[in-house]
Amino acid sequence: MIRGICAVLGLAVSATTVSAGCADKPEPCEIAGGTYHVVLPEAQSPPVLVFLHGHGGEGAGPISNERLVAPLLARGWAVVAPDGAIRPAGTGKRSWNFFPGWEGRDEAAFLKSVTADAVARFGLDPNRVVLGGFSAGAFMVNYLACATPDAYSAYVPVSGGFWRPQPETCKGPVRLLHTHGWSDPVVPLEGRILGAGRFQQGDIFAGLELWRSVNGCLDHKPDSYSVTGPFQRRVWASCDPGGVIEFALFPGGHMVPEGWADMMVDWYEALGGQ
Template sequence: VSTRFYAPILVCMMLVASGLPGSEQEEIEELGDRRWTDSNDGYGPINYTNEHTTAMIESEGRPATLTMPGGHVYNQPLPLVVALHGYSSSGSFNAWWMSLYDSVHENEHLLLTPDGSMNIIGMRYWNATDACCNLFNTEMDDVTFLEGLISQAVQNYGADPEGVVLIGHSNGAFMSHRMACDRGSIIESIVSLNGATWDDFSNDCPDTGRPNILHVHGTVDSVIEYGGGSMFGGTYPSAPQS
């Protein structure tokens, strides 16, 4: 795999270094002025354009948008980045905030931006661990949902099955850890930004595969604490333990 595969991870690390926003409540309604860059830089076998193409795919009756660099040929696999938003946010806002739309062209990968389910107070969430963030104990199988989306991207849109990276923030970071536990065999790497895994790791995390994990956490985070804590009746481990 090319070193360009890891560029989205470096993007995330630079974003963390520059400081995470204090709230995810704000939504950007207009994402129309995305800045696309030309990636005709000789890295890939295809002469990609600076236009993007999108496809709507579906799993478990829930849609998600797959963004691809212009000129992507499905029989020429590219890495797949799955962006998992935080509580109350959305896939599109999360990807915009992390500059992942630009990264599609600059680093030549596919980008999947799913949304979590909407709870009864109108907030999107992922049913990740017992600590975050299924507030109302709704039966929602997000693992199967994400697995289905990844499978479609691989089978139908030229995503590299050996190049699947999950990048999650906050509740999305918890979900990336959940996927590493439950579907580790289909994931190459996860990037967890200010989230955590299961507190009772040995019992709650089945060994389905061992993807690479990059865990990044702010030491003064007062919501998901660096040293571990509890939320919604569940506990989560410290960042070093995660």
């Protein structure tokens, strides 16, 4: 029996939202600076995916996504879904303060506090915490992986990279699995211009080039290619110790695709699971 709050909603990300909360409590967990939601498996000291929602969403959204949460719970993983802060400039929408120079919450500190609180409160494994996110949440994941590669045991963004100008360099090495839809119109592989030219989403392949440099990979060419279900996978593993980059492309748009959770867990376990 699964502890926590989870419901079968079908496969669409936009399926009807159900109540999420603080494990068996309907209200989200509260800490200084914000709130988060969590669902727990029956396993003791489980690994955990901390997953960041997209722009305008909230942590209850990922928790309500069956194709994300159900496979993880079935494999003994906990899922923690923090709430983004209300963005300034009167938008009234939650998102993440990822771009250098933006004002707002210190997301690195907030997410560190979320992780520490969840580990202490629910007995999660502090050595097996993976940071993932979708869309704006995935941009946040990339910037945190760039600045604090040792803060989490791996980084798994879906449908988000860097904005232009992207960082000139990052700390490293890092273990990163980037997943992206071939026909994503919201975060295209080539990037796009937003806000009448004020902002530009970056080119995903330029971001991968930066990650290869940061990780000290020996060649631009992937070390291996494979296909898992709908995912066309490219791996750079001949890199500095502790560094590996994988790019998984799927034939779809702006979404967390079906099968992603199992692929992510398989990838993580193949790295040694910590």
